[in-house]
Amino acid sequence: MATPIIRFTHATFGFPGVTALEDISLEIADGEFVGVIGPNGSGKTTLCRAVLGLLPPRSGHLQIFDCACQELRCHHRARIGYLPQKGVLDRNFPITVLEAVMMGRYGALGLFTRPDKQDREIALHALDHVGMQDHRNSALGHLSGGQQQRVLIARALAQQPQVLLLDEPTTGIDITTQHAVLDLIRHLHRDLKLTVLLITHDINMIRSYVDRLVLLKTRLYAAGPPAEVLRQDVLQQVYGKELVITEKDLIIVEDYHHHH
Amino acid sequence: MIEMLTYDFMQRSLLAAVLVGAVCSVIGVFVVLRGLAFIGAGTAHAAFAGVALAYLLGVPPLPLAIVFGLATVWITGVMEEQGRMKLDVSIGILYTATMALAILFIGLMKGYNAEVYGYLFGSVLSVTPEELRVIGLLSVLVVGVIFIFSKELYFIAFDQDMAEASGVPARRIFYLLLTLIALTVVVSLKTVGAILVFAMVLVPASTAYQLTHSLKQMTVYAVLIGVGCAVWGVMVSYWWDLPSGPAIVLLATTVFFLSVFFSPKRVRRADAAH
Numbered sequence: 001m002a003t004p005i006i007r008f009t010h011a012t013f014g015f016p017g018v019t020a021l022e023d024i025s026l027e028i029a030d031g032e033f034v035g036v037i038g039p040n041g042s043g044k045t046t047l048c049r050a051v052l053g054l055l056p057p058r059s060g061h062l063q064i065f066d067c068a069c070q071e072l073r074c075h076h077r078a079r080i081g082y083l084p085q086k087g088v089l090d091r092n093f094p095i096t097v098l099e100a101v102m103m104g105r106y107g108a109l110g111l112f113t114r115p116d117k118q119d120r121e122i123a124l125h126a127l128d129h130v131g132m133q134d135h136r137n138s139a140l141g142h143l144s145g146g147q148q149q150r151v152l153i154a155r156a157l158a159q160q161p162q163v164l165l166l167d168e169p170t171t172g173i174d175i176t177t178q179h180a181v182l183d184l185i186r187h188l189h190r191d192l193k194l195t196v197l198l199i200t201h202d203i204n205m206i207r208s209y210v211d212r213l214v215l216l217k218t219r220l221y222a223a224g225p226p227a228e229v230l231r232q233d234v235l236q237q238v239y240g241k242e243l244v245i246t247e248k249d250l251i252i253v254e255d256y257h258h259h260h
Numbered sequence: 261m262i263e264m265l266t267y268d269f270m271q272r273s274l275l276a277a278v279l280v281g282a283v284c285s286v287i288g289v290f291v292v293l294r295g296l297a298f299i300g301a302g303t304a305h306a307a308f309a310g311v312a313l314a315y316l317l318g319v320p321p322l323p324l325a326i327v328f329g330l331a332t333v334w335i336t337g338v339m340e341e342q343g344r345m346k347l348d349v350s351i352g353i354l355y356t357a358t359m360a361l362a363i364l365f366i367g368l369m370k371g372y373n374a375e376v377y378g379y380l381f382g383s384v385l386s387v388t389p390e391e392l393r394v395i396g397l398l399s400v401l402v403v404g405v406i407f408i409f410s411k412e413l414y415f416i417a418f419d420q421d422m423a424e425a426s427g428v429p430a431r432r433i434f435y436l437l438l439t440l441i442a443l444t445v446v447v448s449l450k451t452v453g454a455i456l457v458f459a460m461v462l463v464p465a466s467t468a469y470q471l472t473h474s475l476k477q478m479t480v481y482a483v484l485i486g487v488g489c490a491v492w493g494v495m496v497s498y499w500w501d502l503p504s505g506p507a508i509v510l511l512a513t514t515v516f517f518l519s520v521f522f523s524p525k526r527v528r529r530a531d532a533a534h
Contacts, residue, residue: 052425077427084422092525093293094469094478095418103418106411107427115411139473159426 004063005030005163005195006051011060013046020046023060024220028197030162033189035206035226036199038216039239044199045085047216048167051197053077065162078108081156081194085167089148091141097151098136101127104158126157129192130184146177150184157188163195164188170205182209203230264498272392273384277490277508279399280384280448280460285486286406287444288465289479290437293417298348299336299438301458302355303445306332308454309358311379312365321379322394325449329442332358337438341431382453382505384494391450398447402440413437414475452505463512464489470516470523485515 004027013021021043028034038044049055050062053076061068065076081104104126105119127133130150135143140151149169156164166185170178186209189196200206207213213229215222217238222229229235264270291300310328314321332354339350366376378386387395406413412433415423424430441461448457464486468478493508 054424077425080425082422082425084419084425087419092469093418094473094475096474099414099475100418103411103415103423104426106415107423109411110427111412111429112408141473156426 003030004028005065006197007061007063008050008057009061009063011050011057011062013043013050013055013057019218021050021216022219026214026220026223028195031193031195033186033196033209033211034198034214035210035212036197036214036216037201037203037206037229040201042217042238044201044216045167048082048165048199051163051165052080052082078159079161080163080165081153081159081161083149083152083156083164083166083169086145086149086169086172089141093141095140096136097127097132097138097140097143098123100140100151101136101154101158104155108159122160123154123158126154127151129157129188130154144177145173146181149173149177149181153181153184153188157192161194163197166196166198168200169198170200170202178205182206185209264495269385269387270498272387272389273494273504274491276384276387276392276395276451277494277504278487279395280451281464281487281490281508282483283399283402283444284448284457284460285464285468285482286403286479287440288461288463288486289468289475289482290406290413290417291441291461292465292469293475294420294437296437296441297458297462298351299333300441300445300461302336302351302358303329303332303442304449304454304457305355305362306358307442307446307449308379309362309365311449311454312362312376315373315376316365316369322446325446326443328358329446330439333438333442334435337435378453379449380454381503382449382451382456384451384504384508385497387450395447395451398443402443402447405436405440409433409436418475452508456505456509459509459512460486460490463509463516467512467516467519470519470525473525485512489515 006028008024008026011021011024012019036044036047046055050057051064053064056062065079067076101123102115102119105115105123109115109119124133124136127136130153132147132150132154135147140148143151153169164185169181169185173181182205185196185198188194198206198210207226207230210226212224213222213226214220215229215234215238221238222234291297307325307329310324310326311321314324336347336351336354339345340347366373412423412428415428416430416433416437420430420434423433444461445457448460452460465478465482467485468481471481472478489512490508493511494504496502496511497504497507
């Protein structure tokens with residue numbers, strides 16, 4: 001296995017009175033495609049914030065690249081391309097596709113440096129990767145949900161990241177588009193040698209894409225290849241009776257709280 | 261038309277209108293996009309309370325206006341971050357409290373002070389050379405800082421969390437934006453007045469918002485509309501002997517309603533409905 005670029009060592013995260021993640025020990029190697037699963041409120045988004053260096057551990061240790069999480073400087077953050085959970089984008093917000101993707105360069109450039117021709121090339125290249133170059137002058141708000149997601153992935157790619165961190169990338173888009181987005185992520189993982197950390201509640205969707213699954217519910221319940229994690233006895237600890245495994249080995253997790 | 265430019269006061273007021281129109285509409289772009297309209301309105305009243313206190317104490321009004329303005333934006337910034345109370349409620353309280361302070365300070369003065377009311381209603385036609393210098397200096401400062409940090413300001417206006425996550429010091433940029441809002445309000449106080457100043461910030465930017473799908477274009481349109489309305493408003497107020505503040509603001513508001521009516525976004529929505 002390659003060298004770990006993210007390493008949690010007995011790390012606990014939370015706020016006074018609330019423990020979001022407890023005693024997490026996990027190593028993510030360079031070039032891995034890892035899926036993080038767990039029910040709602042299991043600390044998946046906290047894991048995201050931790051990896052971005054926005055939330056230092058209350059105890060234990062978190063190492064990202066070559067520095068501790070609490071020391072994670074802005075230029076390190078730029079090495080992680082982040083796709084946040086899809087919010088409601090104001091359809092009328094005046095921003096073009098290229099303007100949005102260019103923002104991916106801003107953190108990497110740092111203060112007082114203006115984006116130049118080369119940054120524009122990088123942004124256009126990123127748009128090319130997600131197949132959206134023809135839309136570069138379109139209004140972001142006029143695109144479909146799947147297209148917007150592609151553009152925001154291009155924005156993350158424009159950072160020229162080492163790690164791609166995706167928080168529920170398939171939520172809120174239709175089912176054919178969901179697979180297209182996941183296929184795109186797989187391509188990026190292979191072609192650009194990106195380490196991918198994909199957070200989702202949809203186990204069925206991602207099981208065939210990932211090298212490893214990490215099962216969370218405040219604590220880390222399992223981490224390993226999908227075949228090892230997606231077993232009745234492992235999953236039941238976390239999902240309880242909401243879990244049904246059918247004969248075809250399809251796993252259906254009814255997540256009643258999902259539709260907020 | 262040419263003959264009015266021969267008057268010193270007219271040259272000064274047109275120059276002041278250009279400066280205030282430009283600085284207000286540039287900052288307005290970020291205020292509108294980041295959704296800070298309420299904060300600005302509160303700041304104008306706080307700055308006016310600073311002016312009233314300065315006249316009561318017999319000291320120059322500008323420093324106290326800046327102090328009051330900055331205190332208000334920073335307090336509301338902290339309240340927005342902590343989110344303990346709904347922002348509209350906390351700003352509503354702060355806004356009326358500073359207005360109460362202003363009325364209190366005015367009440368404590370002996371007699372009627374016309375100059376204080378000048379700050380409340382604004383009068384671009386009575387801008388002195390000294391005031392014009394201050395307006396010029398602060399305008400250059402505000403626009404300069406916006407230019408230097410424009411990429412970060414656009415980013416936090418689009419999505420502050422995303423900006424933070426991709427390595428932009430988003431929190432500090434947010435407080436910088438709040439500071440610039442307070443300074444803009446103070447710059448414009450004498451020209452358009454505390455009650456109307458925020459229209460100068462909101463209206464050109466919201467008009468531009470209706471007309472384009474690009475951040476850069478929105479900024480250019482906002483400045484053109486802001487400066488155009490300010491200059492036109494000064495001329496109208498000179499020709500027809502009208503108060504300048506309302507002339508500028510009502511002109512801008514008319515343009516805004518026209519833009520809403522003829523907005524390409526509105527047309528597109530109407531298409532989509534079919």
